[in-house]
Amino acid sequence: EPEVTQTPSHQVTQMGQEVILRCVPISNHLYFYWYRQILGQKVEFLVSFYNNEISEKSEIFDDQFSVERPDGSNFTLKIRSTKLEDSAMYFCASSYDKTLGTEAFFGQGTRLTVV
């Protein structure tokens, strides 16, 4: 069964460092998303991406964040200068169709710990 894969599963970084979280979406999917979940809190939308550009972003997705699809298969989330409050699980998701964004498949997540 096709799945969304994320690497690494756990990343520890020092405050102020840059991190790149990687995702390989399902191969025929066209829409890509990043969500985050701070421990004990709800899953929050960060950004959606289609046709090599951002479709929508939340207020959380400020200038410290960027996304890229560098090679047609990977989808990355970069945080330029990490803060303690960036510690969370980051989930990548993909779907074939946006209007049916219901059928988004999530990866297992990357747990980011900023120390």
Added chain:
Amino acid sequence: QKEVEQDPGPLSVPEGAIVSLNCTYSNSAFQYFMWYRQYSRKGPELLMYTYSSGNKEDGRFTAQVDKSSKYISLFIRDSQPSDSATYLCAMNTNAGKSTFGDGTTLTVKP
């Protein structure tokens, strides 16, 4: 007011019980309604989605949407210990992004 409010847990039931999980919402633009299951430290797994008001059944799971009341429910019949997880409701406008509820943690005791 939160856009999506989910009944807080935790919920603990004996095996075989019927479970009802509920969410209300305030944004009339929501058109797609989903239920995800999330095991500890894992990604959300889509269980069911619905578009219109009414019921949708899939095995032991029934999703119910009442757009007039802005209320959605997930019913689990004959609950099993393997159903123990956190259940998330989520909703979309046409924009594709999902707005999630806080989640309800369910424990089904053998």
